[in-house]
Amino acid sequence: MLDQKLFTFLKVAQLKNYTKAAKELHLTQPAVTQQIKKLEDHYGCQLFDIKGKSVNLTPQGEALYHYAKFQVANENQLIDQLKKYETPIKIGATLSIADYYLPPYLSKYIKNYDELISVTVQNTQTIIDMLLNNELYCAFIEGIFDKSIFQYYQFNQTKFLPVARKGHPLEGLNLELSDIHKYPLILREKGSGTREIYENFLYQNNDTLASANKIYEINSFGILKNLLGNSDAISFMYEEVAREEVENGELCFLSINHYSIERPLYFIYPKNSLLKNRIERFYQRLMN
Incomplete structure (x- = not known):
């Protein structure tokens, strides 16, 4: 994660104004001034040449500006790369549902949302066992399950x-x-x-x-x-x-x-799941 002071520096350099930079960053002007001062102390040089209302980069500031822009680009590239290794939401589905009911829902979800998903197809009992063993986050099932330990929604009939x-x-x-x-x-x-x-x-x-x-x-x-x-x-x-x-x-x-x-065909997940918010968000997006 890049130092916030670099983002503040870039904003001042782009706007050439401490007050406007503070407003866009939702900071006070003294806070912006303090962050720039800490950068100057760290690098041992003056970064901005301030004359009246004119705020311009010094040669050293120009060098830091290009360096900071490069680091921001690298940071964004790294974030995109890490997303490829993001843990997918692990979904279970019984055979009937997986082959004949779920595909239209998942097709729209993949088209509209940038979240990785993993689907395991097994019979109802195996799916329930995997949910209880934390091998799956949630599941689409038919058949009987214990409603006292699972949160559930009917998604089809x-x-x-x-x-x-x-x-x-x-x-x-x-x-x-x-x-x-x-x-x-x-x-x-x-x-x-x-x-x-x-x-x-x-x-x-x-x-x-x-x-x-x-x-x-x-x-x-x-x-x-x-x-x-x-x-x-x-x-x-x-x-x-x-x-x-x-x-x-x-x-x-x-x-x-x-x-x-x-x-009824059900969407279920364990009531005590630590991933409740992510699972609920997934289901609401899927159904919408």
Whole structure:
């Protein structure tokens, strides 16, 4: 950090007036005079030639002026360089959110704000563990979390729907849950928010995963949707995850009687976080 006296010296040299320099620097004129005097004592020479209201640099002052300008340029260059190594804000996101909901928000954020970000994609349980271990600052998740230890905001709301290939034997029918069990089921891995939602739905209907004909665990939506399109398997996912394939006529949403699940998507961070102000500022900017 450059000595404030050099900035004061530069301002006086540029304005050729102690009073105007003091006003721009929000200092008193005696304070400006004192800073210049300390510089002259340090370098052992007179920096300004003052005659009446005329304030001009001496030859020694000219030399210091060029030196100080060079140092300010170096300082600004250093600050720009250090910003490249600034610790990014470490964000977690579940797979559904990271791939299908978050990109538009982050694209606008990166365009409008000069702040480094780092995004880690994991299932809900892993993300929560990383938040509690201070490996992440904040996260976008679905699923269940302890609201007593996390500050949270709902940033989206989405439907959670049964999905199958276009032309599936169950397409267009009013189904019972038992009809779904006759076909292979594709789910995300244990710990994922979407799997937890489906298991809770089964529990509320006095049912379990044991009723399924067969269960495949796939943690990639790309592979999962490809398998759906080439088999009679069924899966459950957020509406946005399958939207493109449904619109293209590759997949379809099934209709189960008395089935209606809408889920909030949350932005969360630990309530005791020392980075609360930075996290709050990030979220407000992201949503605006």
